[in-house]
Amino acid sequence: MTTNVLNREVDALMTALEDGYAGVAVTPGGVSWLRVHQVPIRRLVMRLVRRLQAMREPVSPVRGEQPLVVACESASIGYVSYDVTDAGVAYVLGLRDGDPKDDVPGTKPEVAQPPSGMFRTQLCAISWSSRHVETLLPVLVELADRGITTTVVDASTESAQRFPEPCMPGILVVRLPRSIFAHNGAPPFRHLGTLLEGPTATVGRHEISLGRLAKLVSYILVRSTDCTQPSWTAALNAERWLHGALAALRPDVLLCSNDTSPLGVLAVAAADRLGANTVYVQHGAWVDGQVSWRAQHCRHIAVMGSRDVLTAHTWTRRADARTHVVGQPRFDTLADIDRAEQRAYMNGLFAGQAGAEPPRIAVWACQPVSEQRLIGQFDVIAEGLRNTAHRWGLVIGPHPAQGPSALAALLDSAKDMAVAVAAREAGARGCLAGADALISASSTCGIEALLLDVPVLELALPAARTLRLAEHGAAQRCESDADITVALSRIDRTPHAVRVPAAAKDSICHWDGRSAAAVADIVTKAITENTAS
Template sequence: MSANALDREVYALMTALEDGYAGVEVTPGGVSWLRVHHVPIRRLVMRLVRRLQTMREPVSPVHREQPLVAARESASIGYVSYDVTDAGVAYTLGLRDDDPKDDVHGTEPEVARQPSRMFRTQLCAISWSSRHAETLLPVLVELAERGITTTVVDASTESSQRFPEPHTPGILVVRLPEAIFAHNGAPPFRHLGALLDGPTVPVGQHEMSLGRLAQLVSYVLVRSTDCTQPSWAAAFMAECWLHGALTALRPDVLLCSNDTSPLGVLAVAAADRIGASTVYVQHETGWMDRSVGRRRPPHRRYGLS
């Protein structure tokens, strides 16, 4: 299967998932579970499609206790990669009815305490890696020298990834509580059960249940590793904290180096809700021509108080 054909198949599946299941669970700010964790979910869907495209015969019987997905550690800090097991393939094809529960103990999301003394700032930046910090700091120093104040939200969970304490007046660093990322737990899917018998879609020579696929990919959201790959419960708490911080800071602009990872998605959405624009700085190229894009916020109401 060519790379283009694989991409088209994955795109079609992701679109079908979003059309049918995006609204099954959303954050308090209205961000879909599929949008927050789009990147890891898409990776898992791609691996499943690859298997189904090359699979000519039904999967062999598997032990009923085998999990649907298998997690393995990655060389990247805090990143866990997921693969679909034979049991997972059988489940999405309707060849296995039981849905074994993940052995990770979930925790109820709770409200994280906001930092005290947060004052209005013209610019807010978010960073959770050393690459973000290396790109953002020279820009923020130059802006500070022009009289533009910045509050940096440091969401890193590793000391090596911290945003350094700036020596330039006009730049303040606040840290998102690390305890947020200690919470495990996938979306509760209160309404998914009624949708499991929903439509099927062809993948290769097979018919896949979209509802079962939604259940399968939700396992990516169970385990919280760190800021780069939070669980649903951790993302829920991070959004509440970011909303409170941005509401207090009231920046005109949010500066962000990554808007596809969960924290980036949540931060950009929170900025939209308070009417702030977002400026993207690509950390691969640094502060160079064509490396910055601006997002104008849609004016929407936010449901948190």
């Protein structure tokens, strides 16, 4: 099954769920459970569709108290990965009766109140990851220089993702209590029992109950991980806190870099209820299948390049949404990077970890995928480098969301080549400017490398999503280790022959060094709009 076919199947199921079951649980602010948690729900639905499409034999009935969904260790910090069990497959096919209980007990949270003494501000921004900080902070500094004050709601739960204390007047940071995310509990579905045997949908050769599918996916709302994946109970508490904070601040505009994950959905919905305008800044490259149905909620959408405009129009829920091509604020300072310093850093890595200094260096920008997928990607990359007569060494750049043990399994199979791992705080971003090539499947580092004229090899392995840079003539598509060898050998022989035309770069990311100012212009106009209305 191709990725496009898979995405269509998943989108159809998500749309059917929203049409039939969005109203069975809503927050006090009127936000459906499917809107709040659409990201993890979509992931689980995709796994179910893959299983059903691959099934050729009839499924046997399942009895007993086996769980429908199991939690698995995730390669991403702050996430729990879920999979559908055999009992879960049987359940949606109507071959298992009963309503098994989740083994995670619910807890009753204390209501967390916003801090007292919050004063009116023209702009409120919300952040919970380092990528949000890197994207929004340059904009907030620009706005402060223009006399526009901002209160930042820092909702992070990891110290590495925290919004820093302000270094200038005009920016105030308030922190959402971590205790909000410490409570488990699924939504109490209203009248779902009468809907379990309702409409059905066809997936592959199988007919599944949409009501049972709704019940199945609700199990991932029980467990609270942290700000990225709160339980339903934690989401309700977060909504109360956010609504109270925004009611006290009374901003003209809410600024965010994610309005599809739970906190972004809840914050934008609260801003809408309180009459604030909303601005979204794209913090990373969009990937096909990343969201389901129309999932974006902000009125103003600031995107990186012209190719993102169509995606923004496809994903927005709002008829009055406006899309602006502005580039990426965190790329404004790319031109100031010291390439020689980054090269020296990587040579030091090789000297300390591999005992060699290869003539050419490729950086692999990792993504927080499963260990199995990570090893599969590494095996292809490593074999491609081995076949370059040891001309190339590899620096592995960890993703900020990857745990410290995520890459340990890779190095055991790389004893016969020059491989080094960058520090997590450096990652691929701290190395790529000094590299001779960058290898990536879907990391935004591929776009940074493109802008800096570092050749990009786009790893397009089966069932893997890419940034589609190769489709725009901005990267070399590599489907195998042989493709990697050919691409690296070409770069080694004629590095200037792989330069990307300016028009192709601009379609992917408009880069003129003033993206922060362009977003600040959008925010300023949105404030004026809101004041006038």
